[in-house]
Amino acid sequence: MGRALLVLEDGRSFRGESYGAEGETFGEAVFSTGMTGYQETLTDPSYHRQVVVMTAPHIGNTGVNDEDLESRRVWVSGYVVRDPARRPSSWRSARSLDEELCAQGVVGISGVDTRALTRHLRERGAMRVGISSTETDPDRLLARVRDAAPMAGADLAGEVSTTEPYVVPAQGERRFRVAVLDLGIKSMTPEQLSRRGIEVHVLPATATIDDVLTLRGQGTPDGVFFSNGPGDPATAGAVDVLRAVLERDLPYFGICFGNQLFGRALGFDTFKLKYGHRGINQPVLDRTTGKVEVTAHNHGFAVDAPLDGGTDTPYGRAEVSHVCLNDDVVEGLRLVDDSGRLKSFSVQYHPEAAAGPHDAGYLFDRFAQLMTPLPERS
């Protein structure tokens, strides 16, 4: 096994073995604490341009199958693990993770003290990193790390979004049509929507408000959905489209990036968390029901909104509906009309799970409810 070198922006370096493809890669170093679901994580577009450190030591045990992919390719720009599986074992496994990473040219490193690295990122915050199986001199690699583009200010949705619109038909009888803006969507999201009788019209990140309102000539949507995605919400143009949607009082549901854009559309600010939330064990309180959900997170930015009391906006009254019990970060927003009735909402975490617990699946039902004409609501 060849050697490999990992160097952080602040100069700390780790040595290990080359894993996946040979070569050199750069990105923002983040850690993910999920013990299962590496395949979903790797193929989640939100990880675009990020080098992911897995805190779980054994990665690749169940190999790679063709059902659990969350998009057409692996997005992480680099992968850091401690003990990669030498031999996968699962009745669903089609190939080994190592093969997959090589095939997709993903540069990784193994045998690293991932816990030390994670503790470092926790204390110093997410930062740029480089991994190389060709460079042996930390200083030279460090120089290149410092030249790499930082995450703050990065507009990445365009790089991960579909270029052509496509339709995911409703499962069973079609009840609604929804315009879905793909800012880096995971395949489980359209799946969850269509399971609820929603015909899902996935549009590129560059879609205009007209595209949304006409579904590119396919009809008019009953609701609008913005997906998760990579990058700094402050730079995303889609927020204007969202404002236009809200002006028309169309039911809106947003996830992750879609939550940050909702926040900005409502006039709140967004900011970069020190080291983000990335895991599938995060406790979130739904303040409307008082129930705790264990949820899947993957976000480096968050909305800056007052936890208590509402805020009046041009579109109605905005409130913080969900908070993370670990650190009180805003995890969800809701927009209500004067009579207090729900108009639109969004969450910072991932109700579609994949990977992660299914506790928050009810949010898709809530969205369907929202699009149901009042008299027919159950």
Add this chain to the structure above:
Amino acid sequence: MPRRDDISSVLVIGSGPIVIGQACEFDYSGTQACRVLRAEGLRVILINSNPATIMTDPEFADATYVEPITPEFVERVIEKERPDALLATLGGQTALNAAVALDESGVLAKYGVELIGASVQAIQTGENRESFKRVVGSVGGEVARSRICHSMADCMDAVGDLGYPVVVRPSFTMGGVGSGMAHDEQDLQRIAGAGLSASPTTEVLLEESILGWKEYELEVMRDRADNVVIVCSIENLDPMGVHTGDSITVAPAMTLTDREYQTMRDLAIGVIRAVGVETGGCNIQFAVDPVDGRRIVIEMNPRVSRSSALASKATGFPIAKIAAKVAVGYTLDEIPNDVTAETPASFEPTLDYVVVKVPRFAFEKFPGADPTLTTHMKSVGEAMAIGRNFTEALQKALRSLERPEAVFSWAEETGDKAELLQRMRVPHDGRLRLVMDAIRAGADADELFEATRIDPWFLDQLFLLDEVADDVRAARQLGPELLWRAKRHGFSDDQLAGLRGMRADVVRGVRWALGVRPVYKTVDTCAAEFAARTPYHYSSYDEETEVEPRNRSAVIILGSGPNRIGQGIEFDYSCVHAAMALSAAGFETVMVNCNPETVSTDYDTSDRLYFEPLTLEDVLEVVHAEQAAGPVAGVIVQLGGQTPLGLAAGLADAGVPIVGTSPEAIDLAEERGAFGRVLAEAGLPAPKHGMARSFTEAKAIADEIGYPVLVRPSYVLGGRGMEIVYDEPALEGYLHKYSAGRVDSAHPVLIDRFLDDAVEIDVDALYDGEQLFLGGVMEHIEEAGIHSGDSSCALPPITLGRDEIERIRRSTEAIAEGVGVRGLLNVQYALGSDVLYVLEANPRASRTVPFVSKATATPLAKAAARVMLGATVAELRAEGLLPRHGDGGDLPTTAPIAVKEAVMPFNRFRTLDGHTVDTVLGPEMRSTGEVMGFASDFGTAFAKAQAGTYGGMPTAGRVFVSVANRDKRTMIFPVKRLADLGFEVLATAGTAAVLERNGVSATVVRKHSEGIGADGEPTIVGRILSGEVGLVVNTPHGAGSGSARVDGYEIRTAAVLRDIPCITTVQGLAAAVQGIEALRGGSLAVRSLQSWAGGGE
């Protein structure tokens, strides 16, 4: 939701004596629960018959009842204490069953006691296989096809459509008692028969076999707002067919994708909701078909379980503590996570390490027992290890077992591959070793999977170990690269030495010189996402250590490792007490242990916890790390039993300060020759003895000191292989059996004069170099010859006079001084024809320390720890830790009497042909636990002890009496009393004659040796087995009559089998009679330890 304000007092039921399948994990959970409930300002009432538990220390409850956990006694406690609520989900199946019984008999309703945690309805839905099946179906899950049966006929019928093999499972038993895998009709007759009688509801379930599937467990926690979290997932390395308690298990699950895991999670949550467990921890088990992923729910326990203890230690999430909090009304988001302090308990722990648990068995103690691992649990303990990868954790776990044969070795010949593959088809202790040997013999992954069904991923990890071993062996020298690699896969210095043909200390020297040393990581519940406040560490050969520097001087306490027969919870008790006493005295306490069931491995028992194997290498590294962190006052090796004691010399040689009795002194007591000299100097008699290196030598010695003799191999500890030999042929037989050719100068056999009908006395004492504090003098009720751990005893002694006790005090003091004890000393004496013989002295905490401490309300282990660090008995008296004056040797005649009774595991084992293993008690210890009966008079205390073990003595019915000649006279009066009380007396001819002559009519029954009569009259053994007899009185006959002895043993065996009390001494009989009278005179009063101590009622 805040805590309920409608509850102000709670009764907690413990789990009673340690038995297979229900060990000290329930002391751990119960202790946590009591702590929490008291902190909540609730009045806590506790009942537990096991004196060796921390939870029964008076400071853990407001009222502590060391009373039998039977519905009758629990009711008395309820009657007296009138608790608002009953918490039964933390005391294992024992507590759960008691709670159900009390509910059904209407007691709970009568006294308005609310069952919190799980309702009876939920408990029954969870445990009754039929209703459980319905529940699982209702949430879209699947259970194995099965049929409920209430009779043998049902069974035969059911097997018709299920087919063989079929799993037999009785309802409402713990640890799978009575369950098993039937491969044919004969098996079925046997197992289902036992199962029907084992089940309190004479109900067994026959179930489709899913042998060989992957087995998983999830630990679930729910609060009353219906928030549910999964605390931990556990994967069994041994597939379905081996009880999880006997399986090597791994956390977290290693071979599940997120989809499969989440579906399992959804099912688990669905099931506990549907079953209706309102609050608390549950354990649910799944089987997964490795071929297509078909998933089956095996069972659910609506309570804290063995696996919960494991999960708590594996994740740092204190399940029992949280279960107690949610039981009194808190919701998970209101409860802080102690480890991070800033995050709540409503999250799911995530691990950045691997945990492996391995079982420890005791088959060598039960010759003839079938060692096959099956659906009912046979292991007596377990060790857990944590590593940064599976191989490291596995190898640490295996060496934690303290069984050389369990550790992978590349030294021996592997043997034939085909034969190895054949042998591993049947799961048994040590199977993994066979797998490794097969790998070395060239077996491939497919062959191994086919033979064992162990998941290919795990098998590959074993191949990996074999490859590393090859590299180590082949390398030109042990370079740093190679050392790091080997260490990262858990190889010990010993293993490396074996591979390199070097000495372990040389390997260690090289390793240290190259700076290849472990770092210590932290168990923090969150994979480092948040900073951890609790220093709960494990070693790993990684880059960065997390041990914090400190200023206060530290004391390192070495625990006792995995539970085994002879070394269990009693030693953990002493270690925990040392931690308490020393932190109170201002020291920083550091615990090292590898037993997940214990209180000592709870992260808040000591200031720092190292979850590490107790081997010289691992302990030296911990000491090194702690010495780097700050001053170390020393290491305590005296409290954890033989395990740490065995490390003393090695540690001292490495320059590690040992506090308390010095290694040299320890050797004085342990090495026979040296100890003999100590006794000689003190002028104390010991049984005549000698050491033989051949049969001729043995014969000569035996002839010289006279039969019977007690023989034991000198190279095994703890009474292993001890036997009483009555004549020369037997002696010859013994030499062949035990030391098959091994009797040589290297492995001599020790021969002692066996002291016939001598009273055995156990003493625990404290010595500071000046003064002796006699903790307690325990008089055995059985005569010498039955291991101190297996015999019942009374404290204060019931027949010893002041002068005898003074003799004991002087002798003990002489030994303590002669040996040079600083701390605890345990001495066993035998009093025969007025000579006080010294049997042995153990310069350490003994099994009886907790019993003595509880009976005399004196914290012996705490005092010992202080003495080891320089305090004197006088100072401790002044301080109030020890009584101001007097000690356990001069208790007032008004002092209450405590009786200890041992609990034997015989009913758990069967021979290959399905019979019970030989249950004869002897000089080799085989009990797993003990109970204490506490009362103002011996009779009542004795009756309670019996109730705690056998569920009680009869107050009417048949009693069988057969006594040795010497006892015939003294037996008359008590037996007459029994007859007067209305018992029908059965007796063997001799005894019957004496009774008749004294006006006690007795029915003569055939002896076992006489065999079944001409017209098929059964022998007494037959009648006992058929359940006709409620009480057995049998005093062992003298050496002379061999057949009488055999009869006696057969009778005892039968009694044990039927779980009926068997009295073996006339004192015992007299005691029993008093007990029975007390029972008939109405209920035995219950009284709390606090009330005893306070003197008032």
